[in-house]
């Protein structure tokens with residue numbers, strides 16, 4: 001039997017795929033969930049309740065655990081009301097804070113925390129090519145969230161726990177997340193590029209992201225890594241490729257920015273911001289992507 005892992009956010013898009021891989025690789029998975037109805041208890045897969053915003057956690061979840069994979073966070077794909085914004089931030093910062101205080105208080109034997117982060121830490125730019133060492137984060141909402149989120153990894157380091165932050169790009173999955181939302185309108189003949197269409201979108205195939213987490217886990221890599229495929233594309237290209245694969249024409253003009261502002265409010269940033277992100281650091285560490293280019297990734301997911 002392999003080692004025991006603790007996964008937070010295990011019931012989400014990335015979490016479900018990651019759990020499947022961990023179990024296939026012989027790990028025992030403990031997971032934390034904020035939803036009591038999602039708790040199951042099997043030999044290799046056991047759920048525990050927590051609520052970071054209320055500082056509640058079932059401490060039994062840590063039994064025998066040396067590595068934590070942290071994916072918890074309330075979805076950013078909701079209208080950014082003040083309450084939603086507070087929850088987007090605190091669900092992430094409080095999750096890491098509660099994991100830390102549990103480890104510190106109970107002198108637990110956790111050795112490595114591998115946490116999701118996001119490319120939303122990089123400012124909107126059509127021309128920059130972002131490496132992990134980039135400094136110069138602005139004060140927009142997404143930047144503030146991701147910066148505070150990554151900041152909560154520092155206390156672990158001070159008690160000798162290794163940390164890794166994976167700055168995840170747009171995760172492409174056949175059933176959940178961004179891709180089905182983009183595919184829907186194109187399939188029904190009203191697909192169009194968003195805004196100017198020339199904003200860079202740094203994507204990653206869900207299978208590669210799962211393998212990337214396993215790679216970091218098994219090679220005990222520390223530090224900050226971009227988790228994006230090596231070939232980001234501009235939004236118009238993504239739209240065109242999907243239309244080509246679905247054999248649909250793209251007849252409508254781009255959806256203008258003001259319409260997206262009306263439809264999405266401040267959250268339009270997700271669709272309109274441009275982040276061209278570099279994958280070299282993780283490749284130099286030895287990680288091999290299965291999906292380097294967008295077209296085969298989309299063909300695999302849409303077929």
Ligand SMILES: NC(=O)c1ccc[n+]([C@@H]2O[C@H](COP(=O)([O-])OP(=O)(O)OC[C@H]3O[C@@H](n4cnc5c(N)ncnc54)[C@H](OP(=O)(O)O)[C@@H]3O)[C@@H](O)[C@H]2O)c1
Pocket residue numbers: 008009010011012013014015032033034035038052053071072073074075087091092095116117118119168169170171172177178
């Ligand atoms: N998907 C993407 O394109 C993408 C891109 C960049 C970064 N990321 C980051 O990667 C992580 C995983 O993404 P995902 O797409 O798998 O997200 P997801 O499908 O929304 O799942 C996130 C999980 O977090 C837990 N959660 C929700 N609200 C919470 C709260 N208030 N407190 C604690 N836990 C809460 C939920 O698990 P329970 O209901 O079991 O508690 C949920 O299943 C997220 O942190 C996300 O920000 C994702």
